[in-house]
Amino acid sequence: MKTNIKGNVLSALGFALGFQLLAFSSAIAQNTEIQYLSGTGSDKTVNWQFFCTAGRNSGKWTTIPVPSNWEQQGFGKYNYGHDKDSVRGKEKGLYKYNFNVPANWKGKTINIVFEGSMTDTEVKINGQSAGATHQGSFYSFSYNITKLLKYGKKNLLEVTVSKHSANESVNGAERRGDYWIFGGIFRPVFLQALPAEHIAHVAVDGKATGAFTARVKLAAVAQADEVTAQVYTITGNTKVGNAFAAKVNAGDSVATLQTTVASPALWTPETPNRYRVEFTLLAKGKPVHTVQEKFGFRTVEVRERDGIYLNGVKIKFKGVNRHSFWPTTGRTMNESMSIADVQMIKDMNMNAVRMSHYPPDAHFLNATDSLGLMVLDELSGWHKAYDTQVGSILAKEMIAHDCNHPSIVLWDNGNEGGHNFELDHWFDELDLQKRPLIHPWQVFREFDTQHYINWDYGNDTHLHGHKIVFPTEFLHGLYDGGLGAGLEDYWELMWRHPRSAGGFLWVFADEGIARKDKNDSIDNDGNHAPDGIVGPFHEKEGSYYAIKEIWAPVHFEKKDLTPAFNGQFSVENRYHFTNLDQCKFTFKLSSLQKGGDVTGTVNVPDIAPGKTGIITCNLPANWQQYSVLYVTALDAQQHEIFTWSWPIKLPTAIAHMLVKQEGGAAVSVSEKDSLIVATAGDVTLSFHKNNGLLQTVQNGKGIIPLSNGPVLCEGETGFVKWNTRKDGNNVVVAGEFQKKSLVQLLEWTIFPSGWVKMQIKYYPKDYETSLIGVNFSFPESIVKSAQWMGTGPYRVWKNRMKGGTLNVWNKEYNNTSTGEGKLIYPEFKGYYPNLYWVKLNTTGQPLTVVCANEDVFLRLFTPKFSVTPFNTAPVFPDGDLSFMHGISPIGTKSQKADKMGPMGQKHMYFDYWKDPMHTKDITLFFNFSGKE
Incomplete structure (x- = not known):
């Protein structure tokens, strides 16, 4: 060919x-x-x-x-x-x-x-x-x-x-x-x-000032006497500035050319502006050889004890490590794969990528140049380094091959102990652009790049030291742990700390290989390879969206929408180079219960990078009739930054709309052996006299197998006995509890309609506690799917709450073990926040539960965890279904959750001497009627 x-x-x-x-x-x-x-x-x-x-x-x-x-x-x-x-x-x-x-x-x-x-x-x-x-x-x-x-x-x-x-x-x-x-x-x-006489290599350096230098290596120069150059726009043949040249003599091997371009459009990850430059080797005015290079004008600078600057702007790196890898082809890639990887990384609102642990394909760097990602390009070395002889050859090859890519802003010499210090001088001497050099994992030159540091490292190092803090690996992903979990704590600390330059998550994708000797089954080599934000075929895990929100360059101040809300939000511009008035914001009002969404515009004033300002949604006068407000931000290239949501109607209002209390004859109650039995038409509930738990639920269609609840996630209820009373046509079955017990109130109210209300007020077990809530038993084996209103569609952890939106979600049952086996995302089992209502569709009757309280988590069964999970199998409550005020965090491959920041620590609750005003309150409505 x-x-x-x-x-x-x-x-x-x-x-x-x-x-x-x-x-x-x-x-x-x-x-x-x-x-x-x-x-x-x-x-x-x-x-x-x-x-x-x-x-x-x-x-x-x-x-x-x-x-x-x-x-x-x-x-x-x-x-x-x-x-x-x-x-x-x-x-x-x-x-x-x-x-x-x-x-x-x-x-x-x-x-x-x-x-x-x-x-x-x-x-x-x-x-x-x-x-x-x-x-x-x-x-x-x-x-x-x-x-x-x-x-x-x-x-x-x-x-x-x-x-x-x-x-x-x-x-x-x-x-x-x-x-x-x-x-x-x-x-x-x-x-x-x-040609026999030719240009062998060109290295270029375009500074943010417009100063341009090229080092042109020549081969076999005999008749050639000049090298000329002209800068052009990236497309077309529009000249930029004047031509410039350097004389050469026979036998010369290098020519240096220089010029200055007035007010060039600069390369940044937000505005990846590029130019092309054409070099021609001439002999007595006749072209001998011509080559072209694409490049960008930009300046990378390290300021000691301060940070990394791009074009004079201090940068926070929002980065990820990336292998060149695909399950079916190994390390053989193609251009479309590289473009897709860069687009996914940018879609998570990242601005940087580290090559781990070797130089990538040229087409990947072409994509980072054109689409805009800062790159750390790395000479291989994992715990061991190349010897000086072969390492020198490889360092020269890498620098020569990659040096003109504007996206490369730093060089890495090895990784985690795989550093040969005798190779450092090649980067200093051969790179015309004089990019900074780091040793990932080491404290080296101006940088502390320690890996997998705890949230607060302390002891005169890390953020308590004087070096620029730049962890080239942190929050080591494994299964569903790390990555998005813990990131909000780390990032807010990094964003505010003056010596933090940001960092790089480990790692972009699970490196699971499709084994040809095992019918193309995915092999992660145990727990070594399932470390990614996405699966081996780039299936998106929950951390993908958490990162997308946490690293969004638009940061909203926390706000509840009260009747006094005037459509205004305070937002911080976390871009480095882009004014928010270059972005586009829209809003949508939705009822979620019926159609008729309303969309509109958002006024965005001049909000410069690093500044805070007010954006205004032009809401209609009847905005309070809707259930939820969404705001979507698009960047200057019209790519979605994120869509945020705020509840307008709270759970109690939605519950009032959904729950039917009237209908049918008055409810009756009786005792039978060890049970309290309440009957509403063909609906019958039984409660055990001795332990205070729901025992059975049955209606005219058969059994609804909800039972054994409510049980506290931690601690004993102190149940003494049941008391029953009539409340109009309703029956109330109320628990009586020991003095100073954790449960202060438990009442079941059975309505003639077949709907049932349960209210429990309780205290957490201790000042510091892992789980707060109540559990029920329900057979997982009969569940086919779930529909719910709440924040989703991905599950959350205590230290990974971001990434979801309030909506009505539908999800088929799956038993996905994150990062292992057949991956179906989002996972079905786990914790889901801001529950309004849930309907479990089963092989029998559906179970519908409506929640009337804010900030309640739905727990759907217990996820399947790996047999070697390290810190990524969080504690779960007993039972099958839970309604909770406090859930568990998740750790990383190398860290327990409590070392990853405040969100990873236990829940703290001061009981105010068991003051009834400070109990936790959960009010649930169950539809046992057999009617939709």
Whole structure:
């Protein structure tokens, strides 16, 4: 396959490392020809001949798509980085491919380029070695094969790829990381034909001031005498400023060009403005070679004991770590996948992404450039570092390949102890833009990047120290823990603290591989890989929406909508560069009980970044007739920031609309053995005399299996006996309790309609307590679905309350264990806040419960947790259904919930000496009538 590329796809980057080693960035030359030998990504591959030396389908020549990881094509052995050396697959892959080279390429410089190969890679052309074995998996490398080719004829490419390296430092840095390890040529391979005299590499630096510098590396200059350049707009051919040039002499290897652009549009994650620049090598005025680069004008600056500044503005990084990974293709990606990942990250209102733990595909960086995410680009090293010899080669390759992307704002040298200090100088010397360098996990230079710090670290370090605090990993996700859970506490502290630069959550997606040897079932290697905000196929977990709200650049002051509400909200602009008047706000009023929603506009004044102002919803005069107010904010590109909701009608008003008390004959009550029996038409309830619990519910259609309640989540009720009384046509069954018991009032009121009211007033067990509420038994096995009015649709934890909206939700039953097995999100079981009413649809009769109190949580059964949950299996109440004032928080893989901030701590309740005015109150209405 031969392609003459006219757009902005690839460019040659030259380095002399014993042999001429060329890396690549995103520019191309108009007279450079690119011929792909492989496909361009996982969605477009080319079959090569292949032989695997061990494991599945080994010992025979067959074919394999390139690029790919061979495990996902049915070859070799699967291994996670933590596997013992004795069980690791050490197979090699032998590749062959025949290709033609045009006759008119003779006299040009021809390079073969590998964008990524795992890991030791030996290359032969027509039986002759192309150069030294390349070691290191994630780096673009190339060989000058000009003298090895047969022009106008067929050529043979032979490649031997060793899954594990002969260099132990490479294995330590890459192959023993906390992630899946693969083998194969997993990124594209292509030929590049350049003029004999050519531009080998260009590094550019566009400052926020408009100052522009380019370092142009030249090869084989003999007749050429000048390099010229012109800056253009990103689209079209509109010139920006004047042309500029530098003279060159025969034998020169570098030319430096400089100019200044007046008032350039700057690159930021909120406004990713870019330009392109065209360089031409001339000989006596005639073009010899032309290349182009895309770039952005922006300045990154670190101010000691202060923070990170972009274009003079202090930045708070809202970031996530991201692997290059897809369940069916391993680390072989494509452009559409990269764009989708960047869009999802930005949709969560993040502004940054860290490459963990290796450089990404070029198309991912193209996406972060064009869509706007700040990037930390990382040299591999997980607990172990490359040795200086191979590490120097790889650091040079990474810097050359990635240096012109404006989205890259910092470099990482290794991770969590995988730092070779002898490599630091390469970043300082080779990066024309002089980006800051960090050692993730270390206190290094101006930064404290410690991982998985507690909310308040203390002791003259972290936020109590003097370094810029920049955790490159925090709130380690596992199953449904971490990530959104705890983030609000961390973020409010980070946002307000002057030395915090924000941080990066671990991690974007579960790294579960679809095992070809196990019918494509997802393997997370136990609890090692299910760490993501989204599932392996990017299924959105509850934390996705919690993060989206917590990190929204529009921050609403807490507010209740009383009759005095005038449509105004106080909002803080948490953008760094965008005025809120560039965003669009709308509102919607909804009744939720019937149709007739009303939408309208919101007035947004000039609210500069970091400032607070008032926005005004232009509400109709009858706004109080509706149940809920929604406000949606769209950013300057018309993407949703978030939709917030506020209740207008409180639960007591909705309960009054729904509950039917009248109808039928007067209720009767009697005693039978150990039971109190109340009857309303064909509805019968029984209560146990000794323990004070509901025993049975039955109507003309049969049994409704709600029983054994209410039981306090913590503590004993102190029940003594039942007292019954008539209340008009109603019957009240009232509990009597011991003096100073936790329950102060328990009354069941049975209405002639078949509806039943339960009211309980109680105290929590202790000053500090884990769970507050009451439980009932109800058989999970008969439940088919739930419909409810409340905040949803995802469940919450005490320390992950954000991300939902008030609405009427429908959810089919599922038994999802977050991050394991078949993932159906949202999960069915768990806690749901702000309950108004719920209807459980069952294989028998439905159960409808209406709540008349604010701030009551519905607990639906107990979620299924992993057998090795670490801190991510919170305590749940007994029973099956609960109505609660206090629920449990969830921890992370490495932290208990109480170390993650105030929201993760136990509930605190002062009982005021058992003052009846301070009891907790829950009023529920049950529809036992058998009628909808």
